[in-house]
Amino acid sequence: MRLAPALLLAAAGCAAALREPPPIPAPAGEGGRPLPELLAEADASFARRPDQEAVRRAEALFAEAAAADRTGTEGLVGSIRVKVWLVEHERDGAAREALALQAVQAGQWCARRAPGSPTCDYWLALALGQQARERPSTASDGLKLMAGALRRAGAGDPRLDLAGPHRVLAVLLLRAPAWPLGPGDAEEGLAEARKAVALFPDHPPNRLALAEALLANDHREEGRAEASQTLGAAQRLAAAGDPDAPEWARDAERLLAR
Secondary structure (H helix, E strand, O other): OOOOHHHHHOOOOOOOOOOOOOOOOOOOOOOOOOHHHHHHHHHHHHOOOOOHHHHHHHHHHHHHHHHHOOOOOHHHHHHHHHHHHHHHHOOOHHHHHHHHHHHHHHHHHHHHHOOOOHHHHHHHHHHHHHHHHHOHHHHHHHHHHHHHHHHHHHHHOOOOOOOHHHHHHHHHHHHOOEOOOOOEOHHHHHHHHHHHHHHOOOOHHHHHHHHHHHHHOOOHHHHHHHHHHHHHHHHHHHHOOOOOHHHHHHHHHHHHOO
16 A cells, blocks of 8 residues: 655645445346356456456456445455555556546445445545545545544454554554644554554565554664565565565565665
8 A cells, every 4th residue: 555645745625535426337237147256256367466457357357246246345345456456556647546536436335335344444445545645635535534444444353454454554644644634643653553563473564564664763773674574575475476575575675775
């Protein structure tokens, strides 16, 4: 989850982060494939990342699943997860903004279908963060909504996405502007990063959040040691074929280059 501090700080004006989402398209016709089959194929396609064609296929399959199941959230959650990944790998700015908006809208529908769901809160929060970066006029409203959604998700299911609510909240608190412009708080960010590591100490993104938090709180030697150790772990995972590990390694390198 990348939040660009310069963009957030430079947000001009104020636009609502959440608007009425368009209806989810109805299924194309009768006799579609069973939902479990759609979801399994979508997961398998997404697992082939960074193959862009496979990820786009996963996006289409999750959208089909969301349309086929008019009450459940699995298709919507999968759709958000894929869109969040695509935003981070799309070069065209207009395309990124459109994907982020679509992810927010899917998150809104997820929350409507399952009020109080930690999973819906969590993925909506990630989408709001990306929308704030791609459309800075929504940052003032969106980052506050994001923080609230992450806190609810962490209270409801702190282990979700390998401590994702604590990890992403830590990153938000570290990079967002402080009150009154935003929810930023470096000390609280360090506390949230420590919670993520306590739950899943071997997950590199949790250690990266901790390294960044240590550096932000002037614990330079400890932060650099954490980043260096995480770099080695990410490189080993990349060599073993983890599709996300190369990016974790690059994030660790960026921290070490500060």
